[in-house]
Amino acid sequence: MRVRPWAALRWVVALLLAALAAWLSLRQVRWPSVQTILAGASLPLLVLALSTVLATTIAKALRWQALLRVCGPPPGLGRMLRLIFIGQMGNSLLPARLGDVARAALVGPQTGGGFLAAMGTLLAEKALDGALGLLILIGLALWTLPGVSGDEPLPGWLRGPLVGLAALTGGLLALLGLAAIPGRPADRLLAALTRPLPTRFQERLRRWLAGLGLGLSLLRRPGDAWQALACSAIVWGLAALTNVVTLAALDIQTPGWSTWLVLVTGYAVNFLPTVPAQIGLFEYACILALAAAGVGREPALAFGLVLHLLVSGPPALLGPVSMAAEGLSWGRLWSGPLEDTDGTA
Secondary structure: OOHHHHHHHHHHHHHHHHHHHHHHHOOOHHHHHHHHHHOOOOOHHHHHHHHHHHHHHHHHHHHHHHHHHHHHHHOOOHHHHHHHHHHHHHHHOOOHHHHHHHHHHHHHHHOOHOOOOOHHHHHHHHHHHHHHHHHHHHHHOOOOOOOOOOOOOOOHHHHHHHHHHHHHHHHHHHHHHHOOOOHHHHHHHHHHHHOOOOOOHHHHHHHHHHHHHHHHHHOOHHHHHHHHHHHHHHHHHHHHHHHHHOOOOHOOOOOOOOHHHHHHHHHOOOOOOHHHHHHHHOHHHHHHHHOOOOOOHHHHHHHHHHHHHHHHHHHHHHHHHHHHHHHOOHHHHOOOOOOOOOOOO
16 A cells, blocks of 8 residues: 555654654653552542443543534434444544544444535534533633742643634534524625535535535534534533543542543543554643642652543444444445545445
């Protein structure tokens, strides 16, 4: 297989970032202290943390069902869970979050509008997550955090992700609003912009955008929109609870705001080009976030290692099981999910 130059460059950047993050995470670490913290972890609390991770996945499945209703009756909760585990496993093993593309391709044949409509629902999902993440960041900025960057409410390294998240979320929310406007002014704008193109390209582009627009038309169904928003709030709340329980399991004392800082820092890492499973970057993000709360490097690293295992473990174990239940092989799953981008997968 030929490797495109941009793909090779992306892997080089990802490896350099992972190596740098791993070096920053592990330098000057007293490993006996890390081992002592890990050995003293509370097993019942770790089991509770794992249960909140699984509950978060259920909330994500319920949210995706609500988002898919704009395209017709969604699959049952069991299949939604299987597809999400497959997607999470793909995101851990493949670059550019291709696991999300895979789950859209898998649900597309059973969805009105096909693959592109399913991708539209995933964009709506990211818009909701981004909006809630942005609200949390704004709340942290308004919250007086003692000992963080002098008199400033947020660490300086978080300003860039805040701006990037605001821009991305604003763009996605604008797409949701545009798809919900009656009369489809977007169609008229697209017709004007594509008029110089050959007719066959105009028609294909319109079909593609019609499929995406269907998946993005969440705001046309207020009941489903409120349900998806409520599920998103539950997802973020359960993720924060996972952090709280994991910190308690390792007997790490931190102020309450640090739980949310860890959460949004980990979310921002998702937008960086990373190696599979975010090895190195995830742990360094936890160290940065907890350092702002006055936590030492050793307990912060122990927390990052345990939380990474809790979050990555279920997809690694249940992803292959879900593939078997769906009758999928690795080759079929990752080769050519966009065979027909006119609307089917």
